[in-house]
Amino acid sequence: MSILAAVAVPHPPLIIPEVGLGKEKKIQSTIDSYNSVMEFVASFKPETVVISSPHMESYADYIHVASGSGESGSFSQFGAGAVRIDSVYDEVFIDELCADFKTKNLSAGKLGHKMTELDHATMIPMWFLNKYLQNYKVVRIGISGLDLCEHYRVGQAIAEVASRLKRKTVFIGSGDLSHRLLEDGPYGFDSNGPVFDKSIAESFRESDFYKLLSIPSNVCEGAGECGFRPFVMMAGVLDRKAIDGKLLSYEGPFGVGYAVACFSVTGEDDDNNYLDRFLKAQREQNTKSKESSDEYAYLxxxxMEHYVKKHSMLQRPEGLSRDLTNKRxxxxxxxxxxxxxxxxxxxLAPTSECVADEIIKFAVNACSYDPRFEPVREEELPFITVSVDVLTEPEKIGSIEELNPKKYGVIVRAGHKSGVLLPDLEGVDTPQEQIRICRRKGNISDDESVELERFEVIRHF
Known part of the structure; x- marks a missing residue:
């Protein structure tokens, strides 16, 4: 057992006195807890401190691990260039970890190095820790757009490598909570913000990371957080371990939530298999959803399943309704x-003989040929939910006032460029947001004049 403890901490730059210039006193509770939690870390005399930061190199499909002998950084971008942090990397740990990623087929490693200095989400925890501990080595690891399972498994790999190397190790999850707690805050207000923060606080207070994994993705997205994935990675580090945890503080006076929590490892506990429990619940929920699907979603x-398993197109089944076989x-x-x-x-227009053939074709395209994602793997199928939208014929409209994001999808055209967005999507609540997303998808700049079209859908689950 080489993972000794884990902590969750925020990273507001103004917590550094040379940056805050007095404003840091408004989060004195966080400062006091930060000092306490870093004294706690130092008490274990760790040889290696693993820090997960959301502000180092980040990719949609890859989790980056910093490599080399070490890195330095300053708070110059926040007006305090005289405050510098130096780190020495645990190169043996990093090499072993990346080899483990390869063995486990995890999309993580040393590729994609770009930054030449430490990021603030790494430096702030180190600034506090350096008061109480010297001569420790660091492993820095980022986050990605990959799902929570991949981040959790990276955490598991970290724990396994620490154990294999017999390295006394502490994990730091650096992350702020919701950035959308106040109307007059820097990022405005979203009702998901307080919900997210309450869920995180409860998870930390009860040392229950199943609750963490169960936070709905739309809540995370609406909250505008940057700590969820570092905390999921921390849960992976603590997988199957007996832990004694404590939430030291939570506050959000500037419209951003700051939580400080610590977890000491006291032994092994197979009941703390958070990811296994989460996946079992998801699998059961998806099975029920599949059983209640209408014939559109079922087809x-x-x-999708036929193509993923057999790499061939499904032939149109017999016995489908006339709406599927006789309509386009x-x-x-x-x-x-x-x-x-x-x-x-x-x-946006029929391309096949009937609706059934459209569904068969586009289910394959969605699971294997969407350029934004890797093809769906067979082991993912129990966790994939499917919906089918059947579109009405688009109609041109004269102004944004004729849009309703709950009722109408939108097409934005500028010459040969276009962007499309379906209606009634989580997190898209205004016509302005619809158009902004369509411009981005269609590579249409904000100053280009556009034509608008709207359409309705019948959504099948």
Whole structure:
């Protein structure tokens, strides 16, 4: 057992006195807890401190591990260039960890190095820790757009490498909570913000990381957080371990939530298999969803599963309803995993003989040919949810006032460029947001004049 403890801490730059210039006194509770938790870390005399930061190199499909002999950084971007932090990397640990990633087929490692200095989410925990501990080595690891399972498994790998190397190790999850707690805060208010922060606080207070994993993805997205994935990685580090945890403080006076928590490892506990329990619940929930699907969604799932398992197109089944076999319509097939988009492909006009053929084709495209995602793997199928949108014919509109994001999808056109967005999507609450997303998807700049079209859908689950 070489993982000795783990802590969760925030990283507001103003907590550094030379940056805050007095404003840091408004988060004195966080400062006091930060000092306490770093004294706690130092008490274990760790040889290696692993820090997960959301502000180092980040990629959609890859978790970056900093490499080399070490790195330095300063708070110059926050007006305090005289405050510097130096780190020495545990190169043996890093090499062993990256080899373990390769063995486990995890999309993580040393690739993608770009930053030449330490990021503030790494430096702030080190600034506090350096008051109480010297001569420790560091492993820095980022986050990605990959799902929570991958981050959890990276955490498990960290614990396994620490044990194999017999390295006395402490993990630091550096992350702020919701950035959307106040209307007059820097990022405004979102009702998901307080919900997210309450869920995190309860998870930490009860040392229950199953609750952490169970936070809905739309809540995370709406909250505008940056700590969820570092904390999920921390849960992986603590997988199957008996822990004694404590939430030291929580506050959010500036509209951003700051939580400080610590967890000491006291032994082994197979009941703390948080990810296994989460996946079991997701699998059971998805099975119920599959059993209640209408024939549109059922056909899409059948097409997806057939293609993923057999690498061939499903032949149109017998016995389908006339609405599927005798009508033509444009279709979009959407896939989600743990509430996050996993693929979505369709068309704005019919391309096949009937709706059934559209569904079969676009289910395959969504699971294997959406350029934003890797193809769906067979082991993911129990956790994929499927929906089918059947579109009405688009109609031109004269102004944004004719849009309703709950009722209408939108097409934004500028010459040969276009962007499309389906209606009634989580987190998209205004026509302005619809158009902004469509411009981005269609590579249409904000100053280009556009034509707008709207359409309705019948959504099948």
């Amino acid at each position: 899409a799932r059948a097409s 319509a444009a279709v979009f097939v959407s896939l989600k995993k743990f509430g996050q988009l996993r693929g979505c492909i369709g068309s």
